[in-house]
Amino acid sequence: MATYIKNKKASLKYEILEKFEAGIKLLGFEAKSIKNNKGSLDGSHISIRGGEAIIFNLDIPPYQPNNTPESYDPKKNRTLLLNKKEIEALMQKEDQKGLTIIPLSMYNKGNKIKVEIAIVRGKKKYDHREDIKKKDMKRDSDREMKEKLK
Secondary structure, three states, X not given: OOEEEEOOOHHHHEEEEXXXXXXXXXXXXXXXHHHOOOOEOOOOEEEEEOOEEEEEOOEOOOOOHHHOOOOOOOOOOEEEEOOHHXXXXXXXXXXXXXXXXXXXXXXXXXXXXXEEEEEEEEOOHHHHHHHHHHHHHHHHHHHHHHHHHO
């Protein structure tokens, strides 16, 4: 299972509460572009509209720009493939105040491209500071252990 695209800022900006796996409707050249690690999940989010999960602001540049149709929009809305129970669960969570749904990564499972999505809550400024302190403390302790082993 190879991970093609990751949302690196998600764990910094958000507190991840629950994760789901979803398929995604793509055109052939979009799938090729993703398999070449092109694309960006930054700023994208998911909303439930009309009983479907739709991902907004997912940027997938064309695989071969010269062979791509002129009407192609790299940031168009794309449909996620989930079953009814998962869609209902996401809809209930989305209605709660302070919760949102974002994509975390895109990867392959067999010959299919999957999207890992998560229900998240935004972190406050003091949460960011706390995380930075923990990282710094861990880095310092790792350095000390490395020096002791020399």
